[in-house]
Amino acid sequence: MFKPAALFAFLCFGTRTVLVGHRPVSETDAYVAQKFCDNRIVSSKYTVWNFLPKNLFEQFRRIANFYFLIIFLVQVIVDTPTSPVTSGLPLFFVITVTAIKQGYEDWLRHRADNEVNKSNVFVIENAKQVRKESEKIKVGDIVEVKADETFPCDLIFLASSSPDGTCYVTTASLDGESNFKTHYAVRDTTVLCTHETIDSLAATIECEQPQPDLYKFVGRINIYRSNQEPIARSLGPENLLLKGATLKNTKKIYGVAVYTGMETKMALNYQGKSQKRSAVEKSINAFLVVYLCILLSKATVCTTMKYVWQSNPFNDEPWYNEKTKKEKEAFKVLRMFTDFLSFMVLFNFIIPVSMYVTVEMQKFLGSFFISWDKEMYDEEIKEGALVNTSDLNEELGQVEYVFTDKTGTLTENSMEFIECCIDGHKYKESISEVDGPLKYYGKAEKCREELFLRALCLCHTVQIKEGDQVDGLIEHLEHRSTYISSSPDEIALVKGAKKYGFSFLGLENNYMKVKNQNNEMERYGPLQHGHKHGSHRQALPGKLLLFCKGADSSIFPRVQQDEIQQTKAHVDRNAMDGYRTLCVAFKEFSQEEYDQIDKQLCEAKMALQDREEKMAKVFEDIEANMHLIGATAVEDKLQEQAAETIEALHAAGMKVWVLTGDKMETAKSTCYACRLFQTNTELLELTTKMVGDSERREDRLHELLMEYHKKLLQEFPKNSGGLKRSLVLNQEYGLIIDGSTLSLILNPSQDSSSSNYKTIFLQICLKCTAVLCCRMAPLQKAQIVRMVKSTKGSPITLSIGDGANDVSMILEAHVGIGIKGKEGRQASRNSDYAVPKFKHLRKLLLAHGHLYYVRIAHLVQYFFYKVRICIHLTQFMFFLPLTIKSIKPLYDAAYLTMYNICFTSLPILAYSLLEQHINIETLTSDPQLYMKISDNAMLQWKPFLYWTFLGAFEGLVFFFGVYFLFQNSSLEDNGKVFGNWTFGTIVFTILVFTVTLKLALDTRFWTWMNHFVIWGSLAFYVFFSFFWGGVIWPFLKQQRMYFVFAHMVTSLSAWLAIILLIFISLFPEILLIVFKNVRRKAQVRTAYAPCTLLSCRVSSTSGFSSKILLLYSISL
């Protein structure tokens, strides 16, 4: 073994040394104390002290907030027409609400942290059990953990209550895998299972610096015994107990802390997802910029006009309106500048503060409807949809590309053993033969059969999970127990083997128990885990055998070539049928060979550097020249309604790409089954088979690409951009590409002519209705998503998947959707939305997405409309030559402030939560409706201009209406006159009513809440006006509004004018609606009369029958 001194020299860099129990091991070795962080988990962002500054800083980094802050400061410093309150109050409100929300979230995090940090753990100190708070654990402490407790930090497993030194752990909270994993104690310390003995252990642990990979750990423990050379043992991930995992089925364990606090693997894996921004938000920002420009130009024009007007001395300073001393003394340039700022402030309502609040609230509250949706609740897993982020609701209505995983997403991922073949003979189970478990199509030798079935029984990671009651009887156990595993294939195989008489009974002291056909118990072991191909070494009594199970592509190169042929035919045929195939191979060793291999493996395992590579090399050697026994076929059932969902997505104009790690044949058959490819779809293949393996493959690829490109270009003339989303009834194309070809395209070996493959390939892809990418590595999936995302027009992409291998693509796409599937919870935790089944995508996109998009788009347009135009046009009017006056707002400050907060905010919020311009049922059943809102249709410049002009028109109507009315300001029947505040109040009343009634006109779905909120806020406006004008407010400097509203109400003329002007303002809107209606009706009649809704049942070859809704209406 190694000398410790040599070890230290070797390890000095990039490793950490831990003294177990903080005991110095020997006097001779110099031990440099390393400083480690404490075991406190900090996931919170703020503390009590830095909350205010930090939060404010972060909030004001948002452009809009910063802008409002500037405006507010200008108002405070410069003498401006509106009081600082008008912009300060909304800003304060926004900031406070956001701060409270973030503070609350942080408080929750603090609480969660505290729960973890303050929880009690038992640490062994001086042979005594000491209760400590979790955060006080230091690296090197020996920690005792009892059953069903979570590990407080990353521990090296020293000893457990079970004599074989194993423990069971579930990592459900880490990666979502709920099966029990077995971890092993360090071999030499397993006996130290009491306080006293564990305390006598003198050892050091050297291990790598903390790194986030959950499944990697390299370390070494040196155990010192008196008068003996220290023993060094390798440590791997199987010795490491991760913080966050839970101890199961084991009474207690002892472990030594190696990584603590923020250095644990769990903490390192915890990272905030990067924030995704929706297209709507981008539109808002674009509109804001436009409005900002308008604002600047308006302020400039106004300042200029003011000075032109003022150039006339009697306009500048008539005798009745002299300037103050300060104003007179100010420099002209400075005065102009302050005037400019004043105008900016006056018009600052252009940019609606409250819009941000409302949008946030709409998103937050609106997302509840998704999780509340009963139709997206799955009875099987007892869970509904989950919303992880509410920022992307409307993005669901904008999806153009859907990237879906196959296994577990399109398919059930509940595997069923269908058949197997042994030595080329096919074995298929048959229900009719009860006694003979195997139906023989041919016959293989008996011993080969048994060998094959044993291999199935032994070569896996399946565990037995006992039922609720533990009654110890094996017979009962058989019925009560269920197999659990991280891979559903293995369960299917074990179950399949059970049907044929070999049943796996679980692990016992490292020996696997199997009951064979003759009901004899067999014990196998010791078991040593293999690696990626799923190879396991099993020692049968008397014989040493290595079983290896894996995909054909990884097994075939390792077996003797002459054995492949028979099996390969089976495998290919099975794959064509859509089954998942695995091949089984074995190898026999003599004892000497085994010993040698054992030695090699041990050496490789001891290595601290490049352990993985060394291990891989050893395995490579071992696994060469094996004997193929047979292959299995497992069916992965299609999820219910997967085909219908895909068709609906197609009909909605979305392009569906399947990205899978499966092999081409399997994936292709699934694609046919779920009607991604139709029988008339012409398939273009870019696979290893087509391209070939030889040197010339680049040339061949080039030829293929060119050929396909030409073909597609002929079909679609180049400038057919309008067709992009319309359904093309002629030839459809599908593309199939595999991982290796893809990497050839994306990373060409030479930088010659091949560099433009990517663009050609992309053009081909975009023209195809369906694309299947098979044999994809997780990273390649993300690559594809990124490639499509960055094409012209940056289409909105959606990724849906269920496994850890889909996480990269889920994070990459605009919208990531996780399926709460069987491959753990990683996908759903990293996703933006999680649904139980693929079929729920239909409702999520077609109904929820559509509605959210329409709602939020309307919300945004409405906000810009109501704020910018109505207030500012009327204010701006005062500067027109007619009535030129100086900077003065038309309305009272209180009204200005309340306008966005109270008078008009709730109706639009209610609208944006409840509106259903089309019924949910119609939306789900008619996917074509989805196309209507594609390409961010409601937030393009055209509708934006429409709203802007509408607002401009209304502003003109309001102002000039009241202006003409006030040509004679005696409007009461007693001859008394109205002043400027009445003028403003009339305009404002018309404004509030018009804006609210405009929304009422747009509302297509009047629930009691809409009624309540719309009529309620109008009533509130009236009530507020009476109240505000009814009292002399002692805190106000000026009692401008005193009884103004009441006087206005007594004037019949004012009433008549208000009614008339509201009607005129809404008139264009009503007209437009009517005209649209008439036109649509006419269209519907002419279009649908000859071409009715076609609905037919088509039964596909694979036995799936599906209902297709053909909704190709010819729009005339």
Added chain:
Amino acid sequence: MAVNYSAKEDADGHPSGGLGAAGGGAAKTRKPDNTAFKQQRLPAWQPILTAGTVLPAFFVIGLVFIPIGIGIFVTSNNIREYEIDYTGIEPTSPCNKCLNVSWNSTPSCTCTINFTLDHPFESNVFMYYGLSNFYQNHRRYVKSRDDSQLNGDNGSLLNPSKECEPYRTSENKPIAPCGAIANSMFNDTLVLYRIDNETRIPIHLNKKGIAWWTDKNVKFRNPSGDANNLTALFQKTTKPVNWPKPVYMLDSDPDNNGFINEDFIVWMRTAALPTFRKLYRLIERKNNLQPTLEAGQYSLDITYNYPVHSFDGRKRMILSTISWMGGKNPFLGIAYITVGSICFFLGVVLLIIHHKYGNRNTSADIPN
């Protein structure tokens, strides 16, 4: 149990409210409640504006608006209004001599303008003064007042608000009432005579009841103290710069003096537009037999104090009767008639379109 229960609730499909959720408690999985609200299935009224519903509405609106418009128009036309510009810009005008008066000219310039009313004014007549090109809505001007001072607050009386600058103090004494609005109060005196056979019969001009009741009785208050001795109350203050006499000498009637002087209150209600009129006096109808102002010769005596020429302004005297809708204003009537006609016209157009489409569709269906 809980699962069974919820499944049952599912089956009958009734939106049975949140009862299930309350009963199930924590044990009841994460199954969403089957409430109408949560499933977005609230009962709702779904109106669709179709030609069928809007067409009648258009006709009805047209039919309602046009008569209203005609009514307003007629009413407005029946209002008698007579207006005299007495600025004196034209050299022929009797007031031309006063054109360039200043605030302090003593004795004040007076002029007389004769005019003839062609038609009698039957009901109560309201006398207004009108100013043009006078920006009472200027920002600096509008806020140049102290409402708490005007409300009788003694503290503000002696220490007016800063908004009143530069009319806040004069000669180290606070101005009462302070500010530019008060300072520039209209101070021409208009007296109306009826000329009956060369004799001038003064017409009684009522100066009370021209301001809003709430202004006169609540918003404007004299400083607290002995109401009969206003001089003492305003002792520590000084008059506005442009005023010839202090605020407590505006009128002899103690009920119309000081801050509650109605002319002052009317002036303090700033106008919305640069051309405006303000109520000056009331001429009440004496009996039902005689019109308030008969047709005939009248003369207007003006004490010309208010300079408007410097800012190119105009001054007018307006006599007007009043209807239920206020003063003469043709706008509303015309607007109602126009909008009503457009509605009616559009109704007709839409009806034709509607009819045409309907016909075309039925005929187009057959050949296809």
